Amino acid sequence: xxxxxxxxxxxxxxxxxxxxxxxxxxxxxxxxxxxxxxxxxxxxxxxxxxxxxxxxxxxxxxxxxxxxxxxxxxxxxxxxxxxxxxxxxxxxxxxxxxxxxxxxxxxxxxxxxxxxxxxxxxxxxxxxxxxxxxxxxxxxxxxxxxxxxxxxxxxxxxxxxxxxxxxxxxxxxxxxxxxxxxxxxxxxxxxxxxxxxxxxxxxxxxxxxxxxxxxxxxxxxxxxxxxxxxxxxxxxxxxxxxxxxxxxxxxxxxxxxxxxxxxxxxxxxxxxxxxxxxxxxxxxxxxxxxxxxxxxxxxxxxxxxxxxxxxxxxxxxxxxxxxxxxxxxxxxxxxxxxxxxxxxxxxxxxxxxxxxxxxxxxxxxxxxxxxxxx
Numbered sequence: 001x002x003x004x005x006x007x008x009x010x011x012x013x014x015x016x017x018x019x020x021x022x023x024x025x026x027x028x029x030x031x032x033x034x035x036x037x038x039x040x041x042x043x044x045x046x047x048x049x050x051x052x053x054x055x056x057x058x059x060x061x062x063x064x065x066x067x068x069x070x071x072x073x074x075x076x077x078x079x080x081x082x083x084x085x086x087x088x089x090x091x092x093x094x095x096x097x098x099x100x101x102x103x104x105x106x107x108x109x110x111x112x113x114x115x116x117x118x119x120x121x122x123x124x125x126x127x128x129x130x131x132x133x134x135x136x137x138x139x140x141x142x143x144x145x146x147x148x149x150x151x152x153x154x155x156x157x158x159x160x161x162x163x164x165x166x167x168x169x170x171x172x173x174x175x176x177x178x179x180x181x182x183x184x185x186x187x188x189x190x191x192x193x194x195x196x197x198x199x200x201x202x203x204x205x206x207x208x209x210x211x212x213x214x215x216x217x218x219x220x221x222x223x224x225x226x227x228x229x230x231x232x233x234x235x236x237x238x239x240x241x242x243x244x245x246x247x248x249x250x251x252x253x254x255x256x257x258x259x260x261x262x263x264x265x266x267x268x269x270x271x272x273x274x275x276x277x278x279x280x281x282x283x284x285x286x287x288x289x290x291x292x293x294x295x296x297x298x299x300x301x302x303x304x305x306x307x308x309x310x311x312x313x314x315x316x317x318x319x320x321x322x323x324x325x326x327x328x329x330x331x332x333x334x335x336x337x338x339x340x341x342x343x344x345x346x347x348x349x350x351x352x353x354x355x356x357x358x359x360x361x362x363x364x365x366x367x368x369x370x371x372x373x374x
Contacts, residue, residue: 029067057071178231184241258294
């Protein structure tokens with residue numbers, strides 16, 4: 001019987017359990033460089049079979065949050081080396097999530113105050129469409145995402161190259177692989193969604209081949225640079241985050257990607273369910289169809305608990321289970337779940353920005369008279 005505590009062979013990389021720490025933006029890198037505090041944060045959580053790092057931008061243009069560690073410069077690569085070394089010293093494995101936010105940025109974060117870029121000029125305008133950037137007084141906080149400009153056709157190849165360069169930098173930094181961020185309303189999904197993508201070129205929304213062309217070009221460029229066994233990708237089908245309206249082509253789009261990526265033998269596909277535990281965005285029927293189309297390693301994240309994760313494992317619908325917010329306040333989440341210990345609740349006010357508080361000061365479970373900090 002499959003369980004979360006089993007080891008797992010992921011395209012030749014042995015994971016010591018099936019727990020995945022999902023990527024989570026924490027905005028603690030003051031200079032855009034991972035530091036000793038970043039390394040401590042990941043070291044504390046390295047009992048997970050696999051850690052996927054917080055999103056790390058592939059370029060300044062790809063940045064949508066202030067104070068997040070990038071991966072385009074030598075200094076940033078050096079900073080990440082401390083993180084990967086810490087995780088490996090604890091026996092863990094870690095992939096870098098490489099990220100371009102597209103329209104989910106703000107002019108204050110862009111080179112020379114330029115407009116963000118996207119598949120079109122349509123801005124994200126739902127209630128949650130904000131960037132963690134700087135207001136007119138230079139104070140960091142959540143501000144409305146700026147109006148983007150559509151990428152010219154001949155500009156897309158340079159972004160594909162940026163993804164490939166970021167992947168190579170990640171390997172130099174010691175990461176075991178990369179996860180391409182194709183979810184949550186960011187740049188790649190802006191091309192996948194025909195309500196956002198109004199292009200008429202070969203990257204337009206007219207056919208499933210055109211809608212998915214950019215994603216597959218990025219995947220192929222990254223594979224060419226570091227090898228398919230080191231490449232994962234994240235999607236969020238049926239998610240609405242950052243003004244991604246539902247459309248009748250969702251299933252067609254993602255099952256097409258599932259088939260195309262199955263042939264490429266990636267390290268994994270990571271699906272993010274943006275629904276609630278009692279109302280998942282990914283129906284059992286869609287998950288079954290995706291599983292039947294994609295035979296490689298499949299990770300699921302989103303409102304999972306131990307019981308549901310192991311049920312999905314037993315039914316063969318997923319191979320690995322990813323947990324996000326529980327890892328924030330439970331650095332020893334693996335032990336707590338394995339032993340059915342109570343989970344600590346995270347402080348939402350310390351999710352983004354700040355220092356050690358709400359970042360590296362959560363204690364492990366108190367077995368004795370005093371709590372210990374990992």
